[in-house]
Amino acid sequence: MTDLTLETTATSAEAGSTATWHDFVALLKPRVMTLVVFSAFAGLLAAPGALHPVLAATAILCVAVAAGGAAAINMWYDRDIDLVMARTRQRPIPGGRMRPEAALAFGVVLSGAAAGMMGLAVNWTAAAVLALSVLFYVFVYTVWLKRRTPQNIVIGGAAGAFPPVIGWAAVTGDIGLGALALFALIFMWTPPHFWALALYRNDDYARAGVPMLPVVAGERHTKLQMLVYTVLLLPLAVLPYWIGIAGPVYGAGAATLGLLFLACALKVWREDGAATGHRAARLMFGYSIFYLFAVFGLLIVDRTA
Amino acid sequence: MSDPRDPESQRRLRGRNLAMLAALLGFVVLVYVVSVVRMGGA
Structure with missing residues (x-):
């Protein structure tokens, strides 16, 4: 951790606990949680077999609460860099409304429970x-x-790829090929998603000392990597159809959505970000969220139809 | 540090306590319902 930690801790300790229950909800990163819940639900539906609706709902609730707990622990650890990034400085801890140890305890208890x-x-x-x-x-x-390598979100992206595997395992009690296919889809989606954000938040990450790829290797190299991952994602997204856990509607939809994602990556590749304010990168970031919701939405529709 | 006795602090504390009560009640209901389902052979 950086020397900013002491300063942040002192500020937070002086602030005492003026947190409202809304601040505790904010610690859970609810927007990230929606994607986690949605992909876990898709994994649960894609798995062969059935689970009692109450137990299925409990499984999804557990995934949501654990993801929220992990997010709270992340905010506890990252409170020093959250303070220097415009995007995060109003979070409960850097905002001085919550003691760091309260966030840590909250996160550990939620994840464990x-x-x-x-x-x-x-x-x-x-x-x-x-x-x-x-x-x-x-x-x-x-x-x-996170603070050591530009491959942080490539390897670390595996954490976000687990939810459909958990949903699958909740039904079957094991981890099948289908679960691994859904894991691979999110794993390959994560780098272009985060690097699109990093392209237009480059200054923020540089100021905080987080070695995101655009900070370390520059825009050109980042855009090339985004293109490569988007190309690799294209067949992986169709894999659930090929291995038989989804039908042709999913297959055609996933291929179309993947081609549009690739078009976004090509647009980013050709863009002069400094001149356009990274308009294409912003568009790609927004589309990447839609893409994952749409792909898993198709899977859910396909399995329930 | 804000005075814990002032009305604003009291209001926040009451809000947190009510949220905690709701969470605990929800947890109790969840454990009860899951127990019933599991004992039913699911």
Whole structure:
């Protein structure tokens, strides 16, 4: 952690706890949570077999709560860099409304309780993968990789790829080929998604000392990498159709959405960001969120139709 | 540091306590419902 930590801690300690319950909700990163919940739900529906609706809802709730807990621990650890980034400086801890240790305790209790509840209510395979995803996000991504390497979100992206595997394991009690296909889809989607954001938030990341790819390797190299990952994503997104866990509607939809994603990446590649204010990168970031919702939405429709 | 006795601090504390109450009640109901389902053979 940087020397900014002491300053932040002192400020927060002086502030005491003026947090409202809204601040505790903000710690859970609810917008990120929606994508996590949605992909876990898709994994649950794509898996062969059936789960009692109450247990399915419990499994999804556990995924949501554990993801929120991991996000709270992330905000506790990153409070020093959150303070210097415009995008994050109003979060509860850097905003001085919550003591750091309160956020840490909140995150640990939520994550632990969610994993325990998943094991008791659903099955221990799903609970183990859930616990692994939290530990991976906190220790591998947040603590180890984020501040050390431009590959932070490539390797760390695995943490975000676990939810459909957890959903799948909740139904089957194991991790099948279909679960791995959904894992691969999110894993390959993550780098172009975050690098699109990093392109137009480059100054923020540089100021905070986070070695995102545009900061370390420059825009041109980042755009090339985004293009490569988007090309690799194209067949991977259609893989659930090829291996038989989704129908032709999903296959055609995923291919179309992937081609549009590729068009976004090409537009970013050709763009002079300094002249346009990174309009194409902003568009690609927005589209990437739509893309993942749409692909998993297609999978859900395909499985329920 | 804000005075814990002032009305604004009291209001925030009450809000947090009510949220905690709701979460605990939700958890109790969840455990009850899951127990019923699991004992039913699901």
